[in-house]
Amino acid sequence: MDSLHSTMNQHIKGKHLSFEERVIIQTRLKDGLSIRAIARELDRSPSTVSYEVKRGTVLLYHGKRKRYKADHGQSVYQTNRRHCGRKSDFLKKSRFIQYVNQHFFNDGWSLDVCSNRCRAIGEFSSSEVVCTRTLYNYVDRGLLDIKNYDLPEKLKRNTKLHHVRKNKKKLGRSIEERPKEIDQRKEFGHWECDLVLGHKTKDDEVLLTLSERMSREFLIIRIPDKTSASVMQAFKGLQRQYSEHWNDIFKTITTDNGSEFADLSNLEKISNTLVYYAHPYTSCDKGTVERHNGLIRRFIPKGDIITHYSLQQIIDIETWCNSLPRKILAYHTPDEIFERELDRIYQTA
Structure with a gap:
């Protein structure tokens, strides 16, 4: 008994039974020791020894006798180990x-x-x-x-440091005046606006981008330059397109303090649309449109000349963005949500 005990490795909590320990169990059972006595010798739980005895017991003498066998217990253990753990579903799916x-x-x-x-x-x-x-x-x-x-x-890695800059000019109503309910994105008709530039050193066209906060609908409008006059001309075109439904579809617009949006607040004089300007150098105030601008860069890298892209290519980019299912929309597309809201507006008009 002493020789068997001396050859056994010291028990480590959580470690499975070894073959040597199974041999000790078999020997001690033959000597007539109880489960608890064997468990104390092995420094194991009595339940562990009991379960092992049940797994390793075989029938002898035509099923008339039951006896624990260490080699059978080890075989059952190895079989169970092969079947345990999560299996990859790659081939099945x-x-x-x-x-x-x-x-x-x-x-x-x-x-x-x-x-x-x-x-x-x-x-x-x-x-x-x-x-x-x-x-x-x-x-x-x-x-x-x-x-x-x-x-x-x-x-993607963000290596830029955020600098808080003061004394930036204010072009109109601050985003701090915007109702807090708009942040919840539960109401349709609140937009964010920005520009996407092409080649900075050459005379090039510019993309005016707008994103609706609730549906994530994305509009891309090609304009000749980044002047405030071109931006206002594009918005007047949108206003003609939606005509009497403009005030229901464009309730508010949030943009930055760039000079190209200096005249945007004039929309308040000719419609019920309210224009809000973000904090200086704080692009996260209009993160929805910024995120969509990043999608445009998958097709039009920075520095590329926008004039080299056809109108149909610009339309294809807009279509792709609006037909992309979104997790935040329960995997519906922006077009599906936007069309649903438009139908509701047209029916109640």
């Missing part, structure tokens, strides 16, 4: 993986959209897909055709 690759490369969807849009519209059941985190793990392990350099947001 090949149809979903093909769906991910197709929409990622052909439609520009994110992995999160691929994982959840199909469930939102009932194309796949929950048991047929894997979660967003698992898709990113597949990318890291090289199981997908998608690589990390295909994920611009994953590789």
